[in-house]
Amino acid sequence: MFADDxxxxxxxxxxxGCDLTYLSAGELEERITLLKQEIARLEADKASKTSSRSVAEGLFKSK
Structure with a gap:
């Protein structure tokens, strides 16, 4: 058996919250891009879940 560890x-x-002291401007820009992509991914997932919830609430309210 294989251990995940x-x-x-x-x-x-x-x-x-990490220390940014030793990062170059280019490295900071890469991190900013990465974080913007992650925010977009999170917002898309939130929108999908909000939409699904609205549909489900609509089904239960109509009965």
Missing amino acids: DRPKPKKLHEL
Whole structure:
């Protein structure tokens, strides 16, 4: 049996609140782009879930 702990853990590209002192302007721009993409992904998922919930609430209210 394989233990999940043996697998290499992916390196975090950015951690909230981390020290930014030694990052170049280019590295900061990469992180900003990464975070903007993550925000867009989160907003899309939220919109999908909100839409699904609205449809479900509409079905139950109509009865």
